[in-house]
Amino acid sequence: MAKEVVPEEARRRRRPTRQGTVLSERLIVETALRMVREHGSAGLSARRLGAALGADPSTLYRYFDGMDGLTRAIGEELIGRALAGWVATGEWRADLRSLGLRIHGAYLAHPQAALLTASRVTGRPREIAADEAILGSLRGAGFADADAVRIYHAYIDQCLAFAALDAGALALTEKAREADEEMWESTYARLPADAYPNIAATAGLLAERMPHSAYPVALDMLLESAERQLAAGGAVG
Amino acid sequence: MAKEVVPEEARRRRRPTRQGTVLSERLIVETALRMVREHGSAGLSARRLGAALGADPSTLYRYFDGMDGLTRAIGEELIGRALAGWVATGEWRADLRSLGLRIHGAYLAHPQAALLTASRVTGRPREIAADEAILGSLRGAGFADADAVRIYHAYIDQCLAFAALDAGALALTEKAREADEEMWESTYARLPADAYPNIAATAGLLAERMPHSAYPVALDMLLESAERQLAAGGAVG
DNA sequence: AGTTAAGGTCAATGATGTTGGCATAAGGCG
DNA sequence: CGCCTTATGCCAACATCATTGACCTTAACT
Structure with missing residues (x-):
């Protein structure tokens, strides 16, 4: 068996499967996402994914170094979808509310991948963009730097934590x-x-x-507390 | 095979294993916790647990209705450890604060197990005791039933969610x-x-x-919001 | 002491991920 | 246009997993 997976851009020969489908990394990831969404994360297995693609399970190892690599590829795709289409209105509390619900929802749409990626700091462009937006909202609202950072930290970790928790329930x-x-x-x-x-x-x-999910309630409580701290004009916690 | 698992307190005969160990629910759970801590959550399987106990894997089914039941028992043990020694003072906000930090801490002491069980409802005695205590604090403070339940839900899920998130980081x-x-x-x-x-x-x-961890900050913000709702004398979120 | 059934063991089933070997056709090259 | 290389799909096999049914041993009650 080939030790190395051929990177997608170096792939030249595209040989159709016995059942006629032409494979690609993208097709595999999208099919996997659809399977996870439709049949729950327990429904995702190399054998079933192979069957859905009309290919032998072992063929997947030509594209990913095991199920783990496949799951990581799914996670990347997820992050990309989470922020697409969100625009800030300038109302900090409403913005942070909608952004939180959006991230939480994007993760929940694919519980299995959410579980694997929620507790990692990726440092990738889109994650950085989100952080900048959140900090900008808070500082723009008038929070002092130290308060903005403290609230930002609680906010983003609360969002990811609930995403992971609720994803865990869905992934059962x-x-x-x-x-x-x-x-x-x-x-x-x-x-x-x-x-x-x-x-x-x-x-x-x-x-x-x-x-x-208790996330909407918890999020509102966090934002309410933040707003109150802002009104009181100083640090509290 | 026996269809029903004999509950621990109804267990009368204690027959030693071929290798001489005398099994009990407690011994099995503690052995499992040790295995998870030493070899990671992936290292826990019926076969390996059986081997560690000196018993046939199928013997576990005399004590738990599958790996799922064992997982719930592990979660129950963690909550039990958190609850041990905690006493309510009657100051609801201080009580909920110390209890939250305690549960969070107990889970973090076994990160791999926390990941495994944080999103499960065990329905076992010690979890029920914790739930009763939390609801009691809130209702005793003067919250209406609907508000108490809403805040209880956000409180316990936020605690477990942060436990899982922070455990994920520790488990890396x-x-x-x-x-x-x-x-x-x-x-x-x-x-x-x-x-x-x-x-x-x-x-x-x-x-x-x-x-x-952002948990202490998030916890304080949640409790502050709750207190404010109580002072305002009505439902908010 | 005799009886019963709890509880440990064996063996088998049907999943799972993963790998080595093989075959075939895609596509570069003459 | 046809040959050759080798990328890529397929097959069969392996190790591991949870779970179950049948068996048998022996602890505990009468």
């Missing part, structure tokens, strides 16, 4: 996710009210709320 | 982590001030702040 097997969601009805809703008065009193609200 | 190889940290000095600190004025103006602050 179908069975495991159902088990988690049912837990709120099967277990929590049936706890004795004398031993667990607070859970018992709120069981219905919990079952309704917990299966959804 | 030494080299990868250093690369990430140096990024703030090598890349961000050298960006041209005309194209990236906001990053350039705060480069020093960023390099100093970014390598540390």
Whole structure:
């Protein structure tokens, strides 16, 4: 087997698959993204991806150095999509809100890749552009540098952290996710009210709320606190 | 094969393994935690865990309904360690602050396991105890049920999300982590001030702040927002 | 002491990622 | 236009994974 993967731009011969499709790195990544979105991350395997492409699983190793390389390629694609189309209005709080939801949403659209990339600092152009925009919003709003940096840090890490957490939930097997969601009805809703008065009193609200992401609420709370600090005219935390 | 797992407290016969060890749920979980810490989360498999315990892999199915159940038990153990020794003072904001830092810290002590379990709902006793305590603090402080549940959700998910994010950073190889940290000095600190004025103006602050966890700041902001909502006497977000 | 079934073991199943060897056709070159 | 090289797709095999059903041993209760 070839030790080295041929880089995409050096690829000259394009031989069609037995079933007729002509492979390319781009086609493979896009097919993988579609599979992950449609069948959950557990649905992505070399064999199934090969089947979807009409190619033998081992053929993928001509394009990526294993499933890990493939997942990294998917992550790169994700970052590119996250910021496309976002424009700042000048209203700092609204801007930061929409940007946060946008990044969070882009990651959640592809949970598997989100899990792998959320806790890395890439230092790539688009990530830098996002950081500059966030810091610009905060400093433009009137925050002192130290406060802007502190809030920026909490803001971006909160966004990525929730993306990773929620992606983790989505990335579970179908069975495991159902088990988690049912837990709120099967277990929590049936706890004795004398031993667990607070859970018992709120069981219905919990079952309704917990299966959804808490990120929008947490984001609003963070932004509200920031706005209050700004109004108070000084550092707080 | 037995369809049902015998709950730990109903276990009467304790038959030693061929190699002589006497199994228990606790022993299995602790062994698994040790394996994860020593060999990374990828090093945990039914076969290897069985070997480490001196038992057949299939024996684990007498104690857990699959690897999924084992994962939940590990998460439960982590929460239990966080909760051990924590006592409520009655000051809701201080209590929630110390509890959050405690849970976050307990997960970070086992980064690989944190990654594995942070996004799972275990529904086991000690997790339930934590949830009851948090809800109790909020309702006791005077929040209406709907507000208490909303804030509880944001609070616990933010805690686990940051735990997973920070654990992800810790779980990186030494080299990868250093690369990430140096990024703030090598890349961000050298960006041209005309194209990236906001990053350039705060480069020093960023390099100093970014390598540390933003969780304490985010936690304080969340609690501050909650307190303000309480003072305002009504729902906000 | 006798009986029962809990709990450990064996063997088998059908997934998974990954690799070495082989065959075939793409495309450069004469 | 036709030959040759070799890139690239395919096949079969391997090691590992979780999980299950049948078995058997022995602990604990009567």
